[in-house]
Amino acid sequence: MGTHRKISLPGGAFPNSKEQASLPAMKAIVTCALTGVLTDPARHSVPVTPEEMAEEARRAYDAGACMVHVHFRRQEPGMGRLPSWEPDVAGDICDAIRARCPDMLINMSTGVVGPDISAPVACLERVKPEMAALNAGSLNYLRARSNGTWAWPPMLFDNAVDKIQRFADAMTGMDIVPECECFDTGIVRSVGLFEQVGLLKSPVHISLVMGVASGMPAKASWLPLLVEEMPAGAHWQSIVIGRSEIWDVHQKTAELGGHLRTGLEDTFYLANGDKVESNGPLIEALVQVARDAGREIATPAEARALIRETH
Ligand SMILES: [Zn+2]
DSSP, rough: EEEEEEOOOTTTTTTTTTTTSSOOOOOOOOOEEOSSOOOOOTTTOOOOHHHHHHHHHHHHHHHHHEEEEOOOOSSTTTTTTTBBHHHHHHHHHHHHHHSSSTTTTEOOOOOOOSSOOOHHHHHHHHOOOOOHHHHHHEEOOOBTTEEEEBBSSEEEEEEOOHHHHHHHHHHHHOOOOOEEEEEEEEHHHHHHHHHHHTTSSSSEEEEEEEOOTTTTTTTGGGHHHHHTSSOTTTTTEEEEEESSTHHHHHHHHHTTOOOOOOOOOSSSBOSOOOOSSSSHHHHHHHHHHHHTTHHHHHHHHHHHTTTEOOO
């Protein structure tokens, strides 16, 4: 991964180091998850085309985000609710985002079911993002309806160690920083094991994905315990999926020194229950959460340095 530096602690310290309480809070990286995987653009105002993605990235940037997390969708008319792993689609979307927001960092999703990772790896090669999501364990992806039926057929999101290793190797080879998405407590702890056996380099980046019905709940009270289970020196953020209840979790994340992410992929709702049509108001609210916790927002240049800092 290139140029890892040892730096002195003040201002650059990470929150789950033992010295946490005595150090100044580090700047918060604010990420906008611009669009989702399968939300139907006919029913929700999610961006699909390169122009729409770039416009939403700009709104997020103007509101204080320095990074976008992106998924790519099929571009043919009426197909925008389905994911695309065409490198040209990925490239067109990220070129448009970079043209509109030249210094913004890109974090690319890579989640696929099954052992074949060639399509997301081809997109990584085309886009060369600064970061990429690395799904760090398997999950039964479930939701039940109030009438006692499954919301969708039960699905195994399979991320065996061999698949994780191949993704990690591909990212390392391209100098992309992996962001470990953890849907459950055991997956958070697995990331420490991956670091221990050298599958991942230090410092690891942990995303606590909260609010999936069969994963960790979106509850602020869980955060201190989860932070305790992270390897020393880990960078971390919360990804909170749900409605207005997510904002308590964001506030606690900011207070505990985590990085912050929201966007139309994760929610359509502000803390007061208002529904939004764009990423802008969500990022404005998240920046306010950071400020309320006494945190400053990282610029894109600061974020570039922060994601590679060791200590
Ligand atoms: Zn995503």
